[in-house]
Amino acid sequence: xxxxxxxxxxxxxxxxxxxxxxxxxxxxxxxxxxxxxxxxxxxxxxxxxxxxxxxxxxxxxxxxxxxxxxxxxxxxxxxxxxxxxxxxxxxxxxxxxxxxxxxxxxxxxxxxxxxxxxxxxxxxxxxxxxxxxxxxxxxxxxxxxxxxxxxxxxxxxxxxxxxxxxxxxxxxxxxxxxxxxxxxxxxxxxxxxxxxxxxxxxxxxxxxxxxxxxxxxxxxxxxxx
Ligand code: TIU
Numbered sequence: 001x002x003x004x005x006x007x008x009x010x011x012x013x014x015x016x017x018x019x020x021x022x023x024x025x026x027x028x029x030x031x032x033x034x035x036x037x038x039x040x041x042x043x044x045x046x047x048x049x050x051x052x053x054x055x056x057x058x059x060x061x062x063x064x065x066x067x068x069x070x071x072x073x074x075x076x077x078x079x080x081x082x083x084x085x086x087x088x089x090x091x092x093x094x095x096x097x098x099x100x101x102x103x104x105x106x107x108x109x110x111x112x113x114x115x116x117x118x119x120x121x122x123x124x125x126x127x128x129x130x131x132x133x134x135x136x137x138x139x140x141x142x143x144x145x146x147x148x149x150x151x152x153x154x155x156x157x158x159x160x161x162x163x164x165x166x167x168x169x170x171x172x173x174x175x176x177x178x179x180x181x182x183x184x185x186x187x188x189x190x191x192x193x194x195x196x197x198x199x200x201x202x203x204x205x206x207x208x209x210x211x212x213x214x215x216x217x218x219x220x221x222x223x224x225x
Contacts (some may be wrong), residue, residue, distance in 0.1 A: 009183065009223045011215035012205045016183045020224075024071035027058060028168050030123045031076055033116040034164065038105035040116070043098060046192035049093045050160060051162050054190040055122050057217045058160050062123060063186060064224055071152055074125045075132045075139045077167060078110045078117040085135045085142070096152030137167045140174040149180070156181040158220065159212075160188035164200035172204060172211050182212035185220055 009016045031057050035051050041211035042048050065072050079086045083101045091099055099108050106116025112133055125131050132145045149157075159172055159182050169190050173183045184204055191197040205214045 007223045008030060009213075009215055010219045011183060011213040013209045013213070016181070016213040018156045018181070018183070020068060020070050022153055023156040023158065024073055024140070024149065024152070025061060025158045025160070026171070027062070027066040027072070027074045028159065028171055029075055029077050029163075030055075030058065030120050030161050031078075031117060032106055032120055033078075033110055034102075035120050036106065036116070040100070040109050040118075041052065041192065042103070043096065043104065043109070044094065048192075050113070050192045050194070050197075051190040052161065054160070054188055055120065057185065057187045058123055060216050060221065061158070061160065061185065064221055066126070068224065071154055072125075073132060073145070073148070074119055074123075074127045074129060075134055075143075075161070075167075075171075076117060076119060077134055077137070077144075078112045078114075079135055080112055081108070083111075119205060136170075138170040138174040140171065140178065146178055155179070156183070158183050158185065160185060162190050163196075164189045164191040165193075165196040166191075169200050169211075171188070176211045183220070184212060184214050185217040186210075186214055188217050 034041040035048055097219050101111055102109055107114030110117055130148055132139055132143050134143045157175055157180050161168055174181050186201055201214050204211045
């Protein structure tokens with residue numbers, strides 16, 4: 001493959017054409033707090049095994065992006081240790097006894113620098129891959145993601161990670177309004193709720209691709225090969 005090639009991926013609602021040089025892999029919040037037992041996700045009452053099936057397909061896609069020396073970015077949801085960027089509404093939402101900033105089994109929950117806040121070892125970022133620390137669900141809100149993408153000439157995104165209807169969907173909507181094309185491989189995004197996984201993907205590709213495209217990682221890997 002040459003970086004100037006235009007690649008076509010089988011997708012819905014129609015094929016996704018992309019220029020690898022201008023297309024980044026954006027991996028959302030594959031953090032221990034969401035994917036491992038004892039973290040924030042499980043604390044909210046969720047079954048983390050629903051998310052763990054996304055690890056292997058993400059590893060394959062990440063390996064392909066690295067092999068082709070294309071842009072990879074990672075995000076993490078979390079807050080400053082002094083919690084000055086944590087909205088009080090987010091802190092108290094859910095009326096849980098334990099909430100963001102409190103001690104948990106993997107350090108303080110969703111606090112930057114804690115073990116639980118970091119990315120799972122299976123998908124750990126390389127030093128050359130920007131990590132975007134975000135206080136919200138969307139990766140563009142209160143971060144320098146848009147500037148980093150613009151500086152690299154990125155106009156298209158393959159968006160993966162967790163969870164489908166929360167941080168992945170919010171980020172895709174933010175990206176769409178900023179002019180980016182987004183493709184979502186369904187096997188590389190996960191939700192704690194099967195019905196939200198299904199509808200979260202439907203909502204992206206409905207109405208002629210109102211927010212973007214949906215495909216499967218095997219289609220992206222086949223197109224890249
Ligand atoms: N709870 C839930 O589904 N998700 C989050 O809180 N954050 C992300 O989606 N990353």
